[in-house]
Amino acid sequence: MAPIAPIPVVDEGLGNSTYLLDLGAGRALALDPQRDLRALRAEAATRGLRIVYAVETHLHTDFVSGTAELAAVEGARIISPAVGERAFDHLGLADGEDLDLGSLTLRALSTPGHSPEHLSYLLYEGDTLAGVFTGGSLMVGTAGRTDLVGPEQTVPLARAQYRSLHRLMELPDETPVWPTHGAGSFCSAGAGAERTTTIGRERRTNPLLQLEREDAFVQALMARMGSFPGYFRRLPEVNRRGPAVLASPAGLAPLSPARVRELLAAGAQVVDARPTREFAAGHLPGAISIPLRPVFALWLGWLADPQAPLVIVRGADQDPEAIAAAAAKVGFDSPAGELTGDMAAWTANGGATERTELTDAAGLARMSDATVVDVRQAAEYAAGHVPGAINLQLGDLLKTDGPLPEGPVVVMCGHSERAGGGASLLERAGLSGITILDGGPDEWAAAAGRPVATGVEQ
Template sequence: MSQFNLIPVVDEGLGNSTYLLDIGGGRALVLDPERDVRQVRAEAARRGLSIAYAVETHLHADFISGVRELAEAEGATVLAPEIGERGFAATGMKDGDTIDLGSFTFEALATPGHSPEHLSYLLHEGPRLVGVFTGGSLMVGTAGRTDLVSPDQTVPLARAQYHSLQRLMELPDSTPVWPTHGAGSFCSSAAGGERVSTIGAERATNPLLQVEGEDAFVEALLGSLGTFPDYFLRLGAINHSGPAILGTSPTLPALDAAEVQQLMAEGAQVVDTRPAADFAAGHIPGALSNTLRPVFATWLGWLTDPDRPVVIVRSPDQNPADIAWEAAKVGFDTLAGELAGGMDAWAVASAPAALPLVEAKEMVAGSPAVLDVRQASEFSSGHVPGAHNIELGALLEDMGKVPHGPVVVMCGHGERAMGAASILERAGRTDVRVLTGGADDWARVAGQDLQVGA
């Protein structure tokens, strides 16, 4: 028996796991890589491995795939579902197909549902089943959503997902389950922190496996779905045709203040990646606040127009390569550049704007309207009494629902609230403040319980 070495490379922001598997002979297999392959390549190099295979379970909607990057950089053979043939070189896999990896055998298992072409992969070592990579099919405590293809396919795919999970339940209880999507992914409704499981654990505890029959499963699955970023509806087509190969890190060309002003006059968007407090103290008028943190790519894709140039404003301690790769994950291949010298340079050329912050104790003392921009599920779990809920991702469409008059914008910690406030400011609102902290901070200062429910 060979030594089993499986390394998950987790993207906490997108909520996904890429898997690096040592298949022996100095070679590795990588499953469901994102476009930023720096970390998975570093993990392979640290172990003296070359990446021989880059594998996909399905056409991803939440990120640009990295299989082409690995094929170019490492000479990896791409394995992908045969259904929905890719616009680039890939070995098509269908149900029952196997690949001899030397120490291991890789077997495709058709598990449609999250997408029509979805495959899981069984990993065998001789006669022993080592585990199953389930991608966006069976996940820890849930299953992949089925509403990312088209509205008319949502229910049929949910029914397919039911049968796929039943098929996976035929595996032994001890079988390890290695999903791609997990907590933090908009492809999943999972709330816990666990990213791997076993068939037996899911059989016993997964709520979707406790319901009786296909109809009940469909109702439970569809009832668990929240909103998702609209960029999910365009990335699948890019992954299908084949994303551009970026190779070395994409760059952020330096732009002086006059060049930024000219680009803005021509329709460019400014995205400010600095911490929320820095944005509040001074920013380019009309800029979007999107703090560089694990979920940066999600909010960039959700709130920014992919058809307009993007100019970045960052802090000196923020790595421009990290910003560029995060943008590339969601299809922003080429950013217009960054403001050279940051806000200090802008302040010399033009007056910055500011957004006032408010602490919970000040908010309790007054009675402004409260706009809570968290997801509906977060809001219903506990919110300031009387607060209005408009999810940040829906704010551009639901601007007319924002309360008139002075308003305090809040979220969980302040970053999403600052993003929302920057959108409101751009729309002409001058009576907006941002709460530092969240609902728990308000409850502690107010000495009141949070309101539960919608």
């Protein structure tokens, strides 16, 4: 008999896997689906499957759940932890309770830690354990972070995570482990590139599972937690209440330059999704640069104001449906629309523009008087940075306790995308003399003929 193999549908930008499980007779189960269901639906359609169950391991913080839409459109039954107090129709499972799927059975296993109500699900084929869906509990080489509910819950949930992981270690070594969070997810406390594993492999190699004492585990887990987007504190309540079902296909309404000016006068914000080079060459004053790429949704949720109308500027070759779907994933349900005609229409209609300087690594190597601001995560900065660069992470750039650096300032990351975002935020804050580095530390080292610095500079 072939082993059960759920199909992972991976969102590289959010670092998450939704699992599609064939239940037989053309039926399927989707576990931890996010709101952009296009890839999941395409996978199901290719296999001739209809999604009849939508299962959640926990109240998600990093994306709006797609279970409500699967229920409304496909007629799927929502299965969630019983203690999550969800305010919509669902079947709540408690520890040890089973869901009969026909030839398969899903058994709830209480594994709090990443969230207070977190469930893992054991999958049985008859009496044979086929694997375990671990959501935000056990991951490849790590575990889910426990500081997303609130500071006062971080340590208690870390202790709960310790007990949950050791409960999972009671399973046989050969048990496949199918986590939701993985590489690229800010819900994990550090993670490798692989997305699935086994109980035995984690028992042998997961650094957190080599720590026998609970206190040591808590300290190690907390040491792995970096910053996270502020919207992570907003979305659990959206998911608890039940997100709105987006009845019409995702898209962006056209906005004339005159209408954009009206919206800006009323407090709207502009997000420029074009590549960094195009943004630097000319953009609307005050626009936030978030280039369209897999992590667009993450940075939109992190940098944009959810209370302000959202105006998009995009390139002619960029898909408006992809932009709208990404926005919906992090709770921007109804963007005001997009500027019609790109920047050419804006300038032709008398709209003002701003430019941001762009330099390459050789140009930076020749600059001796500039303050270099590295907007990457702290761990990236510590692994290798331009000597003397200060680390102000992009998501917290304008929340620094100290004064913002004054020009000339060169903003950098690993390539240029986050650097463009950082430069746009500094310009919005009123700073001038900002330059974006087109490149990263390795390019600088090659151009300067000097090694990068490591560690944290004082």
